[in-house]
Amino acid sequence: MGLTEAGRIALRYADQIFQLGEQMAESLGDEQLDYTLRLSVGIADALPKTVSFHMIEPILGMQRPVRLVCHEGRFEALCSELVQHSVDVVLAERPGGQGTAHLQVAKLLTYPVRIFASPDLKQKYEANFPQSLQHAPFLMPSRNNVLRLKLEHWLESVGVEVTVVGEFDDLALLETFGRAGLGLFAVPAMLIEDVVRDHTVVHMGDAQGVVEDFFAFTHPRNLNHPALKLLFNVNPNTNPNRSD
Template sequence: MKTTGINFRHLYYFWVVAKEGSITRAAERLDVAVQTISAQLSLLEQSVGKALLAPQGRRLTLTEAGRIALSYADQIFLLGEQMLDTLATSDIEHTMRLTVGISDSLPKLISSHLLEAALALPQRVRLVCFEDKFDALLGDLSLHKLDVVLTDRPVPSGTTLRVFSHLLGESEITLFGLPALAARYAPGFPASLNGAPLLLPTRNNAIRGRIDQWLESHDVRADVVGEFDDNALLNTFGRSGLGLFPAPSALEKDVRDQFDAVPVGALSPVKEQFYAISNERKIKHPAIDAILGAIHGRVFPSASRAA
């Protein structure tokens, strides 16, 4: 059945009924007559051509179509509430909002450095950050819930999403460890890594395959004592001395300062790349453009800006 478009008042009444579990409670919450809500629900179901609610005792339950509709209504009205909160900000005329998705595989020190350029703009920037899986963040970006995604991989070729990858730079990878571990395994590197305890990203991480290939090419049989989906957790265990852990060579000073770890050896030529992913091929958001413009030679010694 072809629809003529959604009446958002009808959808809002459905949303409230679904949350409250009954038309009576929804009517009390909205301060309208029960008959008004019933009529609005009937018009919505006629519009979409499917039943969205079904009676179950004294309550209403969602049909399968209703569950799908509710998932979209949640996004619509929660975004609406966020819009009102944002517009209510007292200094909004002088504040630029930047909503960033950060891939959980991206080193947190890298994301911090990347965002420094945006925060250094003359105009005040209100930064809102969300961390999630790469695929989930791309979905949110395509729905314009995010302004940009910072990650360690480009958008896969062949994707149907209209999003674009911007290379920020790259860095070689170094193994780090607490001084006692480093003193034990640095001499004779990389042969010394045979039997060494390693903390590595899980195999769905972009850099893991390159590290495995490096170990194999040097005929190293290390002891992988931990695998981590979250980079921050990997670093936390590294700071505890559980094993040697990889980090971008460009962050050597940060790793020393924050984790009391020192270099054991570089995994040359293994490199990790860092990307900003946006909805636009040419960046228009001033804060994102600042990240791209200021990054060259600042965070990554060999960084290069994408065209």
């Protein structure tokens, strides 16, 4: 059974009161009020798990302990929760979208994109890379993933048309199919150690000029939260008045 409208309003006020209490504790510096910070994090379902960890890693070193409450969901739904103050921050692989016009956004990480393949596929397609990828089997992110569009533009720029043999919402599932040798695939460079760990796939080449950016979103009123102050202020790309 869901909350009534009155219940949702009460919950929002309770969250605001909780945050005001944290601000008071910080301002007063009273040891008796020095308690663990709570941070509710919405993680877009297209975001690789390892990347999401590195995005929030800076706040894990704060002097005050932080209790994270993390859950995954569709980006649009998470942004709606952010506007309703059901979550404090949303992490995603895209710079914006519907419902983000009045949100604060910061680009936290940027990584080049690399192509991986099973040893057999690498041997077959590595000569004269990337032109050798013509009609090669390729595992792609789904069309609602920003990386998909970037990969398609890159392939077009080098005059190559691959054979898409699979499309995936979940990057981990895409990698599983890649390890089985069903096609080449692309991931951010930061994940290279995870991808090649079991030696079933190898680095084949780079998608030159293609990078994947990762962003954090919050409501401007949430920036009084000590953890979000750190997360957004450590990056000079913070834009307080971003529009779609």
